[in-house]
Amino acid sequence: MVHNHYGSAAPSGENTVFALERDLLRRNGHDVETLERFSDTLRSWGAAGAIAGAAMTPWNPLAARAMVKAMTKFRPDVVHAHNTFPMISPSVFAAAKGAARVLTLHNYRLLCPAAIPMRQGETCTECIDQKSVVPAMRHGCYRGSRLATLPLAANIALNRWRGTWQRDVEAFIALSDFQRNLMAHAALPKERIFIKPNFYPGTPEPSKFEDRPRKVVFAGRLSPEKGVRDLIDAWLAWGEDAPELRIIGHGPLWSELTDRAAGAGNISFLGQVDSQTAEAEIGSARLLILPSRWFEGFPLVLREAFALGTPIAVSNKGPLPEIAAQADGLVFDANNPKELYEKVSARWSQSDRLAAMARSSSFAYEAKYSERENLAMLIDIYEKAVGAAKAGQH
Secondary structure, three states, X not given: XXXXXXXXXXXXXXXXXXXXXXXXXXXXXXXXXXXXXXXXXXXXXXXXXXHHHHHHOOOOHHHHHHHHHHHHHHOOOEEEEEEOOOOOOOHHHHHOEOEEEEEEOOOOOOOOOOOOOEEOXXXXXXXXXXXXXXXXXXXXXXXXXXHHHHHHHHHHHHHHHHOHHHHOOOEEEEOOHHHHHHHHHOOOOHHHEEEOOOOOOOOOOOOOHHHOOOEEEEEOOOOHHHOHHHHHHHHHHHHHHXXXXXXXXXXXXXXXXXXXXXXXXXXXXXXXXOHHHHHHHHHOOOEEEEOOOOOOOOOHHHHHHHHOOOOEEEEOOOOHHHHHHOOOOEEEOOOOHHHHHHHHHHHHOOHHHHXXXXXXXXXXXXXXXXXXXXXXXXXXXXXXXXXXXXXXXX
16 A cells, blocks of 8 residues: 555544554454655755655655665565555556556546645636647646646656556545546546545444434534535524534634624634544534535545435535535535535534434445445455556556
């Protein structure tokens, strides 16, 4: 298993999924070794780290050499990568020839330098639709800088030119059917993209829905793409009759949002909390709301809601309606606080319907998001990738 860990300053769902899948495989009798790098290393180098990271992003021969060494020592059947940015790079896939190579598509970085298909607060798929990185360079999509965007654009252009994704990866794991279709539209081989969502570990015990307090939860980064502004505006429109809204997370909008909600007695900001506290909040809520304005991958908070028997309400962006449909979830227009308020307040008044949604969340967990079901999906993908590698299909 291969993973470049994101910086420890901000929680990362990708880091979590990597660790969960590694441990799941080991618990079930598979031999697992890892090739890991940590972005904190670059940050500790200051300006030199930024330069080094930029140089490593498109193609890192040192990471390729480390992969060859690992292949020689361990002789894996499968090499499964989660994130190669910025220190590992796609060079490891060519170096891992002989094994079945698998890549999880946690985001859209293979085709979008920003990884998040969003610009100036709106969804943007120019680079994906045009199969070109020119729009990203023109707009400076990564951190608002053309210079910072350059190594990521070079990564996409180089690996598109050399056909890395056609010849050096046997299987891609998409987190939803929406993501699979969008990535195939952008020239990834659709027949090699398999769907496997994130899973919830262990054996959760949902609390009785009828005993839960009158509260609603949002959990995520307080940033424009998450739609938290829309959620606050909806609650302010709802007024005193609204249930308590508890907001978990931190981010660049913290000051703006706390100031805006200062006069509302039913909006609480919990800040960044540990995973156990976040799960306890989700598991004791009567509704989880995810008002995203961009194409999510598969938010971990949704699999937590399913596992803990909590109803969900999501925006109509990207894969969220597809995921919500599995649990009778509520869907509203993104970037539309008025509809968010109208639909959520109407459903809130239907206590029987909310209880039925809670049961549907639990059913969805059992069907797709438990350890047992997810491991079966993962092994099936590995077996398909091994078969393709042995057949030399590309």
